[in-house]
Amino acid sequence: MSTRTHGTLSRWNDDRGFGFITPAADSDEIFVHVSAFPRDGVRPRVGELVSYEVEEGNNGKPRAVRVMRPGGQRAARTPQRRNLPETGSGFAGRIVALLAIGTIGAVGYKAYTARQAATRFAAPEPSASAAPPAAGNKFQCDGREYCSQMTSYEEAVFFIRHCPNTKMDGDSDGNPCESQFGR
Numbered sequence: 001m002s003t004r005t006h007g008t009l010s011r012w013n014d015d016r017g018f019g020f021i022t023p024a025a026d027s028d029e030i031f032v033h034v035s036a037f038p039r040d041g042v043r044p045r046v047g048e049l050v051s052y053e054v055e056e057g058n059n060g061k062p063r064a065v066r067v068m069r070p071g072g073q074r075a076a077r078t079p080q081r082r083n084l085p086e087t088g089s090g091f092a093g094r095i096v097a098l099l100a101i102g103t104i105g106a107v108g109y110k111a112y113t114a115r116q117a118a119t120r121f122a123a124p125e126p127s128a129s130a131a132p133p134a135a136g137n138k139f140q141c142d143g144r145e146y147c148s149q150m151t152s153y154e155e156a157v158f159f160i161r162h163c164p165n166t167k168m169d170g171d172s173d174g175n176p177c178e179s180q181f182g183r
Helices: 091-120 153-162
Strands: 005-013 018-023 030-033 049-056 062-068
Touching: 030 049
Parallel strands: 030 062
Antiparallel strands: 005 018, 005 049, 018 030, 049 062
C-alpha cells in the first residue's frame, strides 16, 4: 500500500476533467483525473488542499489516485478500465433504429388499412329484425347481385336484406340502387 501525500490543486481544466497537484514537499506536479476525486458532487477547485496516493499511470508517469479532501471520510475508487463492446449509439445506430421504427410503422399501417378495407366492403349482415321471406313472397334469392339485374326497388330491397353477397348498396345506407330507381 502506498503512503498518503498532501498537496494543493494548482491547475485544473474542468472542461477536460484533469489537472495537477503541487505536493507540499516541493517536488514536481502530479497529474490527477476527476475520477480520482470523491463522488460527492463537489467539483475540484484550484487552491484546495488534498491528500492522495501516487500510482504509475498507463503512460508510465506518476498520477494521483484516491484523492481526499480535509475532513473527507473515504477515498474515491480508482476507476477500472473495462473492455466493453461499442454500442450502436453513433450515427449508424440511429439510422438502424429509425429504419426499424419505420418498418414497424409501415407493417402496422398496411395491416390496419387491410382490416379497414375488409370491413368496409364486406356484405352487410341481414338484420336480426328482418323477417324471413314469407312463403307466398314473389321474390327469392337466385344468385343475382347487381342493380342491373333488378326489375324494381322493392326487389332490390328484398335482395340486400335477405340474400348474401349483393352489391347494390355502395354507400351502405340501406337504400339499394339509388341511381337506377331514383330514391
